[in-house]
Amino acid sequence: MEKKTCIAMVPSPGLSHLIPLVEFAKQLVQQHHNIYVTFLIPTLDSPSSSMLSILNNLPSNINFTILPQINIQDLPQNAHFATKMSLTVKHSLPFLHEALKSLSSSTNLAALVFGMFSADALDVAKQFNLLSYVFYATGAIFLSFIVSLPNIDDGVFTDLTNTVNIPGYVVPYKVKDLPDPIPNERSSKSIVGTSKLLSLVDGVIVNSFTDLEGDAIRALEEKRLNGKSAPCVYPIGPIIQSKSTNNENQFECIEWLNKQPPKSVLYVSFGSGGTLSQDQLNELAFGLELSNKKFLWVLRAPSNSSSSAYLTRQKENPLDYLPLGFLERTKAQGLVVPSWAPQIQVLSHGSIAAFLSHCGWNSTLESVVHGVPVIAWPLFAEQRMNAVTLTQVLKVAIRVKVDDESGIVKRDEIAKVIKRIMEGNEGLEISKRIKNLSYAASATLSQNGSSYNVLSDLALKWQNI
Structure with missing residues (x-):
């Protein structure tokens, strides 16, 4: 033989x-x-x-x-x-x-x-x-x-x-x-x-x-x-x-997505290692709330290093760092999941309308394969290059603007880009382009x-x- x-x-x-x-x-x-x-x-x-x-x-x-x-x-x-x-x-x-x-x-x-x-x-x-x-x-x-x-x-x-x-x-x-x-x-x-x-x-x-x-x-x-x-x-x-090795129905977030209308939810995740500062985490929370759009947010504990969770695991409970009263105020609007979610199942779900992403290459390919428009929020490594490719070359994403004085993305800017990609003609055109890339993939x-x-x-x- x-x-x-x-x-x-x-x-x-x-x-x-x-x-x-x-x-x-x-x-x-x-x-x-x-x-x-x-x-x-x-x-x-x-x-x-x-x-x-x-x-x-x-x-x-x-x-x-x-x-x-x-x-x-x-x-x-x-x-x-x-x-x-x-x-x-x-x-x-x-x-x-x-x-x-x-x-x-x-x-x-x-x-x-x-x-x-x-x-x-x-x-x-x-x-x-x-x-x-x-x-x-x-x-x-x-x-x-x-x-x-x-x-x-x-x-x-x-x-x-x-x-x-x-x-x-x-x-x-x-x-x-x-x-x-x-x-x-x-x-x-x-x-x-x-x-x-x-x-x-x-x-x-x-x-x-x-x-x-x-x-x-x-x-x-x-x-x-x-x-x-x-x-x-x-x-x-x-x-x-491919699909997670676990049964997708075991995940709370998938059960929650099953109850949402088609193309109504923004998925928010910064990959396997991305982290935000406490001030930036607060602004993101308020921006999501301000947008009035449904969201599924994979949350990590804050850190002043944007790659702090990349090689070592965090031990804190991320939910402890959310603004006071946020979970109660948004319980009908969104779901916050600590640390991890089955991303492939999420992106392939019919209720997902867009993906607020750090633009890591894995997440970039996953959004392309599943035809999900992107809000580009790069943090480190080559993610900023990927964000330029997605927004200016492929034109399948909108990039958030960082405030010059504070160095963070403000809540009003976050709410604005969410509405841009989930409402109106701009979002529709982006959706068409990324669907065509999905077919090519x-x-x-x-x-x-x-x-x-x-x-x-x-x-x-x-x-x-």
Whole structure:
């Protein structure tokens, strides 16, 4: 009997990086039965219940090993979260080496696929003579920017109002909308390391598709064909999480949505790690109340760091931080859910009219796949770039305006954008455009669709090793 091909996958730390890689693995083994996948997972914190739920419900041809936990005290306490992610992987390399040694002795191990902040895994892949691929949990826009970064004049970054032209995009991006920490720390080790990495791997797997980011994908391909330092790109998206492993009727928020009129509810969530300050949380609460629109709000405890929940779990009860009397005043208008909701079930529900989102790439793809218009409220990482893409390029979103004096989004502005997207012609036009993208997303993943074919070509290459 022919030996199955094994692909090892090393996600970057953080649930938002694990989920798309898991869904990619599921798609791979579902279409190609002669391949199986082993996840080798670096960790900084003990696995969350959400992570364990995902891992414990993997299909039989995908297994996992959680590598020994790294002590957070061994990392610089004030480092950017991207640096902490990279260092977590770096400290995990001895464990990764041992895991790959075991796999290579017992399987037909062909390739190592690792997350964009797991660059140090490349050294281990080379030691075992494996093909190496970096999986971008972001869009092609971020990849195109990273590839072009060495050619951008340093002087551009001295003024946040300056603009940068990125290959494949007709809209210039303001420096203030570039990913953290580039505007203030262009020489960030994680960013520079990522840029160098792209010339060393066998390919970059991008969770995007040609109807969404065709110009950027073509620009990267043209750069590579012209002999410039651009990687071979494999657009295989949109890969998003499927239904939760739990019965959706067990969730209070789904039961609540079932009782609401069609297209009447605003879903509010800042992803798996986004947090607001107490002042901003208050303004959002009052803005939702002021809008008079129904809402479902996934709430986290406030923090002065917008990414405080990204790598570590919060222990406080978020409901304790709401304005006095808010829950009582809005009990007929909305529902507040602490910390987490089954987002796929929510976005696919018929009562959802719009999504107030941080514009993380997973959430961006989920809104596109389910055809839900977006209110863009980016917080960190490449989310501001995604917000520009959604509002100015694809025109499927409205972006909130931050008050110049206070640095927060005021309640009147929040109520205004909610009404803009849920009432009138502007909201209808946005809805039509994102519905068309939803149809294109479905087509690209169907048999002989562009993303389906790209994945088939990649799988064939691995099986022929």
